[in-house]
Amino acid sequence: MLLHTYRSFDMELPTVDLREAEFVILGLPYDGTTSYKPGARFGPALIRQATLNFESYILDYNVDIAELKIADAGDVALPVNVEDALRVAEETIRELREVNPNAIPIFLGGEHSMTYAPVKVLKPKSYVVFDAHLDLRDEYQGSKFNHACVARRISELGVKVAIFGVRSGTREELLYAEEKGIEWVHARDYSYEAFVDLVLAMPEPIYVSVDIDVFDASLVPETGTPEPGGLRFWDVVEALEWISERKEVIAFDIMEVSGDRLGNITALTAGKLLFHILGMLGEFR
Ligand SMILES: N=C(N)NCCCCNCCCN
Numbered sequence: 629m630l631l632h633t634y635r636s637f638d639m640e641l642p643t644v645d646l647r648e649a650e651f652v653i654l655g656l657p658y659d660g661t662t663s664y665k666p667g668a669r670f671g672p673a674l675i676r677q678a679t680l681n682f683e684s685y686i687l688d689y690n691v692d693i694a695e696l697k698i699a700d701a702g703d704v705a706l707p708v709n710v711e712d713a714l715r716v717a718e719e720t721i722r723e724l725r726e727v728n729p730n731a732i733p734i735f736l737g738g739e740h741s742m743t744y745a746p747v748k749v750l751k752p753k754s755y756v757v758f759d760a761h762l763d764l765r766d767e768y769q770g771s772k773f774n775h776a777c778v779a780r781r782i783s784e785l786g787v788k789v790a791i792f793g794v795r796s797g798t799r800e801e802l803l804y805a806e807e808k809g810i811e812w813v814h815a816r817d818y819s820y821e822a823f824v825d826l827v828l829a830m831p832e833p834i835y836v837s838v839d840i841d842v843f844d845a846s847l848v849p850e851t852g853t854p855e856p857g858g859l860r861f862w863d864v865v866e867a868l869e870w871i872s873e874r875k876e877v878i879a880f881d882i883m884e885v886s887g888d889r890l891g892n893i894t895a896l897t898a899g900k901l902l903f904h905i906l907g908m909l910g911e912f913r
């Protein structure tokens with residue numbers, strides 16, 4: 629066990645020791661800066677529990693993810709203050725890299741604010757994010773580390789940012805994106821071709837983040853700030869297939885899952901996506 633972690637739900641998937649893993653799951657169950665719907669602290673547990681519903685054999689890839697070397701490192705015990713939480717998350721991810729520098733991490737959240745921690749530790753050159761929101765605010769509700777600021781904080785690290793599925797932002801965020809050359813695609817304009825065109829030229833390695841609210845609100849009602857008019861499940865899966873086959877992706881996350889009921893629709897969407905990510909990594913990696 630890593631320092632500062634605990635176990636919530638176990639998945640039905642067979643897992644291996646962290647030292648032998650090719651893929652490692654780590655939960656970041658934080659919801660201290662939530663502005664609308666609460667409960668993201670339960671996200672990682674809800675996602676793991678929802679995967680009980682799914683076959684480990686993934687039809688799309690002829691891969692049984694039960695045969696992959698997956699470790700589940702549990703959830704990080706995060707304090708309520710966002711800067712303290714980021715510090716503990718960073719420490720834990722550094723420790724994880726020391727124990728196993730080669731495994732591809734898949735982080736489960738938890739508020740999007742927490743994505744700053746793995747990006748800081750893993751130092752990707754690009755950040756490709758699926759999100760209904762730009763997350764480019766300089767500060768929100770008194771904090772620079774609010775979930776609504778995470779893409780801005782990441783771009784300030786010198787990481788190239790591209791955002792897909794957007795349908796919410798402020799005029800200031802739009803101007804900031806223009807000024808800094810941050811490219812983004814509106815959910816109405818989203819296509820596989822638009823994704824490939826934009827990501828093809830992005831420098832590697834790449835960190836891929838899925839804010840679950842990128843999906844249409846009908847697929848993800850239990851999330852901090854749901855938005856109608858979002859992407860379809862296969863839009864995101866097909867983009868992830870392309871990027872994991874063609875580009876060097878060093879980590880993934882699935883964030884902003886929340887709720888207080890096992891088996892909620894959002895957790896099922898996230899759990900299915902998690903299994904597809906593992907399946908495609910089993911096939912393409
Ligand atoms: N990144 C995010 N999830 N951003 C959404 C921030 C919340 C916008 N509330 C606007 C309320 C205006 N009355």
Ligand SMILES: [Mn+2]
Pocket residue numbers: 740759761763775839
């Ligand atoms: Mn977000």
Ligand SMILES: [Mn+2]
Pocket residue numbers: 759760761839841842853884
């Ligand atoms: Mn969002």
